[in-house]
Structure formats: C-alpha cells, structure tokens
Amino acid sequence: MTEISKVVPDSDVVILSLPTPMNNKNIPDYSALISVGKNLNKLLSSKTLVIVESTVEPGFIENQLLASIEGTENKLKSGVDFHLGVCPETANPGEILNDFKKLPRLVSAIDEKIIPIITEIYAHVFNVEIIPMPNCKTANAVKLTTNVFRDINIAFVNELALLFEKLGIDITTVIETAKRKYNFQPHFPGPGVGGPCLPVNSYQILNTSKNFNRDLLKIVQIARKINEDMPYHVIRLLADALNKVGKSVKLYCYYSWSIIQTKCTRYTTSTIWRNY
Structure with missing residues (x-):
C-alpha cells in the first residue's frame, strides 16, 4: 500500500473516497476523513485540489473537513494554499464499473471558480454527464436524497406487503400492474434494507435534521423502523411455515450474507439469522 506521505506532496489532485460508516448508536462516523484531513494539513503542496467522493452530510465538507485540512499547525487557507471540492460517488456495490460509465456526476467546490476544473477532470476520465452544483452541501444533499x-419507498411497500398479506393479496401482482401507469415508480418489499449506503444515508440525514428539530423527517425515522423490523417478520413467516410441516428453520434456511457480486456484508440484515 502506498503511503500518502510519499505521494500527496507531488500530487496536483487528491481524491478522498473513504468509508463513512455508523457507530453502534447509528451515529455517522467521519473519523477517517477527519484523520486524513489532519494529515493533508502537513502534506499538501501549493494549490493542490482535494476532491471528496465519500458520502457525507450537507455542511460537513464546508465545516469539519475544511477545518481539519486548514488545521492549526500549518494554518493553510482554502482558496489560497489548496482547493477543496466534491464529487459524490454514485456507484452501486456490485455494479461499480458499469455505473462509472453511465451515471451522471455532481461536482462543486468551496471556491466556485474551481468547479469548471473538477468538471473537466471527471468529464475526461468518465465521459459521462457532469452536473455542476452551486455548492458542496447541495451536491451532498442530492446524493443523500x-x-x-429509496429507503422510504421500500418501507412503504413493506408496509403494503404486511397489509396485503392479511388481505390475501399478492403484493408483486399489485406493483407489477401499478407500474404500467407512467408516473408510478416501482419498489419491491423484502427482508429489510442492508448495505453500506441506504441505511447509513438515512441516518446521516437524520443526524443533520436533529441539529434543528428532532421532529423533522419523521417519515425517515418511521421508514428506518419499518425496514429494520422486516427481517424479523420474514423469519416468523418462515418459522411458522416450516413448523406446520415439522421442519427446522436451522435445517432449511439458506440466505444471502453479502451484496450480490461483492463480499460486502456491512449492515446486512442476515445477521439476525444467527439467533435461529
């Protein structure tokens, strides 16, 4: 692994794509980015462009990350000693290379005169549509939104599935038929929502909203509760069905532990099966 202390001083562009997970209380953890920011304070050469691809809350780049790079040791100044911009990653795990070639990218910067430079870099490398944003926090807000x-809409169809289950209605038939209407956006129910994106992103936006009012984004809070409860409902259905024929859940259970075509198991809903 290349040490950043050996490459950053000679680099014109530094791209940060670090994990932004949650702790055990569902609070976003940006320590990796903050740590790198502090290291960059000691390593950046004049006019280096730093681009953040990690998914973060609106305002994080302009506040915490900017402060960590400007630092107290070397006291760098954004727009003078270095430039800070954003281009949130948009790829889905398991489809990254395909998404790199197809999905549009959002770009912005602390100093708006740098936005055309970031635009040119990503247009040249990926040859996709580049969408300039007025500022970093707006770009991050779009990514989270x-x-x-998706998390909210999956929760909605999960709730519908619970209702239709009691009514003897097939939820898949309902959705497949409903999507024939041009403005219906289909989402499908399932045993929860896992992976490093959707659950984390919902808690990121909730972490932002609670700084203003804990009653904001109630719909996101409810959606998280619904989706986090769904794995238990699926297990109960399976257990009931197997018990009726005298079989064991442990004997017949086969489940997916990671995201398709990856080894990523972060926030997988399959972990609860360990208790059965």
Missing part, C-alpha cells in the same frame, strides 16, 4: 428516497 436519492438514496433516502
């Missing part, structure tokens, strides 16, 4: 939207 796209994923939180």
